[in-house]
Amino acid sequence: xxxxxxxxxxxxxxxxxxxxxxxxxxxxxxxxxxxxxxxxxxxxxxxxxxxxxxxxxxxxxxxxxxxxxxxxxxxxxxxxxxxxxxxxxxxxxxxxxxxxxxxxxxxxxxxxxxxxxxxxxxxxxxxxxxxxxxxxxxxxxxxxxxxxxxxxxxxxxxxxxxxxxxxxxxxxxxxxxxxxxxxxxxxxxxxxxxxxxxxxxxxxxxxxxxxxxxxxxxxxxxxxxxxxxxxxxxxxxxxxxxxxxxxxxxxxxxxxxxxxxxxxxxxxxxxxxxxxxxxxxxxxxxxxxxxxxxxxxxxxxxxxxxxxxxxxxxxxxxxxxxxxxxxxxxxxxxxxxxxxxxxxxxxxxxxxxxxxxxxxxxxxxxxxxxxxxx
Amino acid sequence: xxxxxxxxxxxxxxxxxxxxxxxxxxxxxxxxxxxxxxxxxxxxxxxxxxxxxxxxxxxxxxxxxxxxxxxxxxxxxxxxxxxxxxxxxxxxxxxxxxxxxxxxxxxxxxxxxxxxxxxxxxxxxxxxxxxxxxxxxxxxxxxxxxxxxxxxxxxxxxxxxxxxxxxxxxxxxxxxxxxxxxxxxxxxxxxxxxxxxxxxxxxxxxxxxxxxxxxxxxxxxxxxxxxxxxxxxxxxxxxxxxxxxxxxxxxxxxxxxxxxxxxxxxxxxxxxxxxxxxxxxxxxxxxxxxxxxxxxxxxxxxxxxxxxxxxxxxxxxxxxxxxxxxxxxxxxxxxxxxxxxxxxxxxxxxx
Numbered sequence: 176x177x178x179x180x181x182x183x184x185x186x187x188x189x190x191x192x193x194x195x196x197x198x199x200x201x202x203x204x205x206x207x208x209x210x211x212x213x214x215x216x217x218x219x220x221x222x223x224x225x226x227x228x229x230x231x232x233x234x235x236x237x238x239x240x241x242x243x244x245x246x247x248x249x250x251x252x253x254x255x256x257x258x259x260x261x262x263x264x265x266x267x268x269x270x271x272x273x274x275x276x277x278x279x280x281x282x283x284x285x286x287x288x289x290x291x292x293x294x295x296x297x298x299x300x301x302x303x304x305x306x307x308x309x310x311x312x313x314x315x316x317x318x319x320x321x322x323x324x325x326x327x328x329x330x331x332x333x334x335x336x337x338x339x340x341x342x343x344x345x346x347x348x349x350x351x352x353x354x355x356x357x358x359x360x361x362x363x364x365x366x367x368x369x370x371x372x373x374x375x376x377x378x379x380x381x382x383x384x385x386x387x388x389x390x391x392x393x394x395x396x397x398x399x400x401x402x403x404x405x406x407x408x409x410x411x412x413x414x415x416x417x418x419x420x421x422x423x424x425x426x427x428x429x430x431x432x433x434x435x436x437x438x439x440x441x442x443x444x445x446x447x448x449x450x451x452x453x454x455x456x457x458x459x460x461x462x463x464x465x466x467x468x469x470x471x472x473x474x475x476x477x478x479x480x481x482x483x484x485x486x487x488x489x490x491x492x493x494x495x496x497x498x499x500x501x502x503x504x505x506x507x508x509x510x511x512x513x514x515x516x517x518x519x520x521x522x523x524x525x526x527x528x529x530x531x532x533x534x535x536x537x538x539x540x541x542x543x544x545x546x547x548x549x
Numbered sequence: 550x551x552x553x554x555x556x557x558x559x560x561x562x563x564x565x566x567x568x569x570x571x572x573x574x575x576x577x578x579x580x581x582x583x584x585x586x587x588x589x590x591x592x593x594x595x596x597x598x599x600x601x602x603x604x605x606x607x608x609x610x611x612x613x614x615x616x617x618x619x620x621x622x623x624x625x626x627x628x629x630x631x632x633x634x635x636x637x638x639x640x641x642x643x644x645x646x647x648x649x650x651x652x653x654x655x656x657x658x659x660x661x662x663x664x665x666x667x668x669x670x671x672x673x674x675x676x677x678x679x680x681x682x683x684x685x686x687x688x689x690x691x692x693x694x695x696x697x698x699x700x701x702x703x704x705x706x707x708x709x710x711x712x713x714x715x716x717x718x719x720x721x722x723x724x725x726x727x728x729x730x731x732x733x734x735x736x737x738x739x740x741x742x743x744x745x746x747x748x749x750x751x752x753x754x755x756x757x758x759x760x761x762x763x764x765x766x767x768x769x770x771x772x773x774x775x776x777x778x779x780x781x782x783x784x785x786x787x788x789x790x791x792x793x794x795x796x797x798x799x800x801x802x803x804x805x806x807x808x809x810x811x812x813x814x815x816x817x818x819x820x821x822x823x824x825x826x827x828x829x830x831x832x833x834x835x836x837x838x839x840x841x842x843x844x845x846x847x848x849x850x851x852x853x854x855x856x857x858x859x860x861x862x863x864x865x866x867x868x869x870x871x872x873x874x875x876x877x878x879x880x881x882x883x884x885x886x887x888x889x890x891x892x893x894x895x896x897x898x899x900x
Contacts, residue, residue: 220884
């Protein structure tokens, strides 16, 4: 635990916060792309501590938040099939599909199991040869290597009853989509350290140059994030826009070649829809044709699923920093953590849920909270 | 709908209300509270039930007694630091003790699944007997039912505890007052993480043991200290966070706790980090929370620390008038976050 406590040391963090405040001659708007960083920022109250110096926009880097409704509905269809054991990471279980979520499918008799690794799902398949085991392969470049490994192992071991429902997305196209938006407010990015630990940061260099935006590869502990913020603010104040690496203890420029190789062997780039944002060209991963036998969509003939998404929830605008959650007409009334309209209200650390709790603390559903947290 | 460049923004339609019981209804969070409020209380309403404490105070022929009941469905049946038998004794005796009462006797109801090995049943019953004997509280009545294979998870136990109420020592969830301090008797998160670490599918090894223990002796130390303890609660399912929320709601006060002093053992913290869980929502079975007037804090801490189960007792927070009904946590860096009831079970995060 020494490793963790070192990066949560208040005696280092508090002077760092003061330094960021002194360095920022004006308020800067940064986006942390990753849900793991959002988690740390909200848990530690970093946004509150930096109020006035930095406005943090919680970006689209939460795989729970951006998995499209079509894929959730496909997951629900598969989980409801009697011959299927549907396996998933835990936090996908409460994400609303068109008319229910995976927990509700389980309550109605679906065999839905939480796993901590896709290799655990593969093991369930090996132990249950008379059942079809499907793993919900969601996430960014971080979960892709393990998911690729599970598929690769399934082929190596000849496990015919294991398939994956793929909904992988990649970060750089999302950064492009955000920066190309006409009303974009993001002035600098904290890039997710674990994504870069796999993929490196070479893909980010042309983005920083093209959009003239600082991108700092950042870790997940409070001190990592504060350092990343400081580095981004220093660049902004100096008018620089390059990729810098705060997370030197874990990330190399070229990433982890072995993991990249496995991902590239099993997956290929494809157009992918993001929930709340829409389709972003070549922003996702899909199984290569030689691994088609492990594609749940093909095996179960799911085809295209048609969904209707009314504009009741404005998650996309929240994810791109255009709308504060309390300004959403459904916030706290038709959309609550118990009955979420969108994924941002699902997790206790989601941007909308964070505001919901803060509003309760401040005794206000709107303005008092709106200025305090981004 | 709004456009981001060529990208369209949209979000899904509301969910229909679920018409089935879900696992989250048993989590101790908001779903559990809603189930109680909407399904049970309207049908079963009476004054004793309305107290909504760990048990109820009832008048039996002029004598006030405390009644508490609990059903234990833990899997695995045996886990590091305990088993379902001792847990079924500890859990119910602790609930009686949290009412300020002295436990007198227990009853035990068993639901056995066809096929359960009898040697496992023997071990669990012996463990139960040992726990009851150590607590000095006999099991005076019981019941056994057997259900077909597949209709239970090996073995379920219901225990009911009867205790003698103490008119001079009557902690209750609605008695928290501004100015009280919040004290915890020991390390948090051990039981829940011990259970999770031994369940199927968890891919790491750990030595975390459950804190399952009988708190009756510890509560006796508090009684002897002659302090007006406003609230006692053992933070079982839903953890410290849920217990504090229930107390804040029942008393209409705000609670602030300090993250830097929360006693989370390193192995529990490490396991929680790996799984993306928050230790303040993880179940405990051998610690208590006490709300006491600030002026009595030192006496209460001394009383708790005089007992082996309270050796690690410390103050973790205080009661305030601001933000009534809300529990806030002051982070190690000086920020604040809200510790709300979870909607359902705590779900591990992907990232």
